[in-house]
Amino acid sequence: MPLPLLKKVLPAQTRLSLRKFFWLSRSWLYLGTNVYCPLCERSFRTFLPFGKERRSQALCPRCHTLERHRLLWLYLQEQVHLQERSLAVLHMAPEPIVQQRLHALPNLLYRSADLTSPVAMDRVDLQALPYATASFDLILCSHVLAHVPDETKALQELRRVLKPQGQLLLQARLHPQEKTLETPEAVTPLQRQQVYGQSDRFRKYGQDFGERVAAQGFTVQAVAYANSRPAEEQTRLGLGLQELIFVATHPAHEVA
Incomplete structure (x- = not known):
């Protein structure tokens, strides 16, 4: 049966299960000791x-996480200490393996949310979150904001549901230009594909990403966490050397 037809016939959760089975089956071809994925905790030759x-050395053969996912997971373990603290966590647009690892931690009150994802626990619009004010100690939002029509509303909602002492961890694909590219005239998927390179994008972030987040009432610190490790470990773990983690907090809360 052709792949496009399978997508129409099979439920999203079934397709995801089949995809995971394929990944697990194929991963045996890459067993080795050269690289290590901290999310699925397996070693591979590449x-x-x-x-x-x-991008070379990007995708884990087993769990299909990328550089940014592995980097974020290490940061959560080593800097947030999420395995040692009781935290209410909101995970926007959850990556399956990251959700699996977080949901398994008994000390976390965990919710995942997305508008369309079949693995998310809650079906929500980031521009109008259904959660009470000051609900979460930690919010994860990785490569999501570029896909939201109203960035301002989304950030204001994230700030609303974040506790005063909480942290919002953001990641985004940043392009070399200084200013974020937004073209209001690009209203159709085809036009957005032509302008931003993807039909579901509403902007192409530049180096001003942190400033845009700060403009919505956050204190923002850009953390180049991959640089905290020796070069050989960066290679072994497959970390994104250009990937930043933006730690956003309420202004009165100092980031450690």
Whole structure:
């Protein structure tokens, strides 16, 4: 049966289960000791290339996480200490393996949310979150904001549901230009594909991403966490050397 027809016939959860089975089956071909994925906790001879630019050493053969996922997981373990603290966590647009690891921690009150994802626990619009004010100690929002029509509303909602002493961890694909590219005239999927490179994007973030987050009432710190490790460990773990973690907090809360 052709792949497009399978997508129409099979439920999303079934397709995801089949995809996971394929990944697990294929991962045995890459067993080795050269690289290590901290999310699925397996070693391989190589990570796989991924992306339109075909980034080498990007994709885990087993759990299909990328550089940014592995980097975030290490930060959560080593800096947030999420395995040792009782935290209410909101995970926007959850990556399956990250959700699996977080949901399994008994000390976390965990919710995942997305508008369309079949693995998310809650079906929500980031521009109008259904949660009470000051509900979460920790919010994860990785590569999501570029896909939200109204960035301002989304950030204001994230700030509303974040506790005063909480942290919002953001990641985004940043392009070399200084200013974020937004073209209001690009209203159709085809136009957005032409302008931003993806039909579901509403902007192409530049180096001003942190400033845009700060403009909505946050204190923002950009953390180049991969640089905290020796070069050989960066390679072994397949970390995104250009990937930043933006730690956003309420202004009165100092980031450690």
